[in-house]
Amino acid sequence: MLRSPRHSARARWHEDFDWSRNNLFSRGDAIKNVYFTGGEPMISKYVSKAVHHFVKTGISTHICLDLNSSIAGLNEDLINSFVNFESVYFSASIDGFGSVNEYIRHPSNWITVSENLQKLLLGRSDRINISVIIVVQVYNVLNITDLLRWLNSIACDYTMELAIDPAILSVAILPDAAKATAARRLERFASECRLEKRRHVLAIAEMIKATPKFCSVTNLLTFKRFTEALDSSRRQRLDDVCPELLQYLSE
Template sequence: MENTQSSTFCILPWIHLSTRPNGHMRVCCTANASSVGATNDKVYGGEVGILKNDDGKPANFNHTDLQVAWNNNYMKQVRLDMLNDKIPASCTKCFKEEAAGHKSKRQWETAFWSKQVDVNKLIEDTEADGSVPPMLQYIDLRMGTKCNLKCVMCSPHDSSLWVSDWHELYPEIENPSLKETMQWPNAGKNDGASYNWHLNNPEFWTQLYTQIPNMKQLYFAGGEPTIIEHHYKLLEKCIEMGYAKNIQLRYNSNGIELPQRLYDLWEHFGSVRFHFSIDSIFEMNDYIRFPSKWETIEENLHILDKTSKHIEVTIACAVQMLNMYYIPDFIKWKINQNFKKINIWPLGAGLINYHFVYHPGHLNVKVFPQYFKDKIEAKYNDFYQWLEDNVADQGNGLYSRSDFINAEYGIKRLKGMVQFMQSEDWSVRMPEFLEYIEKLDKIRQTTFVRIFPDMAELKEFRL
């Protein structure tokens, strides 16, 4: 194909596949978010981002061949759309974020990978029908739902620990839209799916091992990868095959359990990018990432801060209703820790890394009523000045004042988050948010208004 990039190009469909914990294959880990909006209107059929076989059913690793899925009609059409200035349905989430001034996954992944691979060669090797050579260089593996937390924004689709709470919560839900959002049909086993897909399909591992010589990055996320045995077996296989030194490991992890075995295996790999999922400070984080304990989080942060040079550590904050107001406080806390390597410049401009929560939709930051959005924006406006007064001149040779103020992932990123929040009105979901928090508090014996006092006034919201 012609050696040019279109305005809608993203590198991921040429080098990458992502999995859901139930074995469904998807374009990338955020593609599903493209169908989430102010209502449950099932845009694009409600399963946008999931690769479909020619019979219209999801491509799932329980029964679908990896190499066949790589060039099925769904993936080929995504690539063709991207080469012809069209936005694939799977990708509307990124373009909405970009329109609101927020740096999207499409942008930062393409920028990162364009330095690792020859983009022009990828496009040249694309056939007229959108098929590409079966050389997978980056895979996102989610091997089931085994987890040690049940985060507020999670569900039994992603965390085994959520199952008991779901059985208590779901029958009590009254709001029809919330009821629909919180469905867990057939315990996640529809269309041949299974949370044990990685145990039941030896052919997947045979095919994946043939891709190891091409692999540049293995990405692990939830469940919780550090307590999933097959994650360790894959690392050991890469070492045994002699390719570990060529591979970067990447994690999104809650960081609760970090056994010595993990650090020992990491020493064999080219580099490690560990994104520590932390969403706020003190009791607020314990509430969001229930039932974590802040003392454990702090302890493990300081352990990671002393790891080998080839291990990069960032704080990955899932931005949502429960922490958007408090992120400036979180950043101040992080700065005051004087970490040696955690989000060290230029990572997140020395602050924190962020991504938005889309599912469940009632936790997306667009749900706030307008008056509270304005309250948040006013707090952030004051915070930008605080950053300029207290951080901009503290580079110690790493960065200049101008570098800090203009950094893509610093103040600009925070402004983009506020613009994204303000870009659409989803406040019709506020009754869902309030019912969800109230009923979850009863089950978990937590108290929203005590732990998030600045948000207590939202309890009085009425449409």
């Protein structure tokens, strides 16, 4: 295991490239895997400097680079450097199609996000893997198949997972009728999606149907207050994006 001296201000070590270069990266031959996640790697000066260092010193050729990004913006220099690594796994966090993603991932712009993903896909190869990570939750569960169909149309791989935290956004708080509708739409999509994704889509549908029953007046009131506060701070309205969801919650 590679061990390095502790940073004097450990909470900020990830912003101190000079310290990382002199300590974490000083044993370049021992670095095999590097994983960058949030904040946002595409705009992080630290990430750009680190990747440039790996390429400049030649150690990138034996590094597996793993990044998560909302792809609200792209760092072209960073993307162009991917070819210098042994392998790259780039995961784009997208949680809905069009206005749904803009609502969940405010203040993202769908046109920008969709164009950026398609730019990334142009650079795919045996060593550069691009996929989308989707968190299925209350705000998107009824229309998640819109996103899946779009990803299917551009031949982009994806993985879904159910939201757990905050619990108030878990699909478990939804009425059974809403969960049944969401699962049925996923099952319908499974019949038209790529064969290798069918089992995964059906598994998510089953997980939605099997979620515990946490639909209660108290939980729905908490969800309503949470959403109203969110909408107020962002100057958005959930009913502009997901009117069907509000209809289920009002029944």
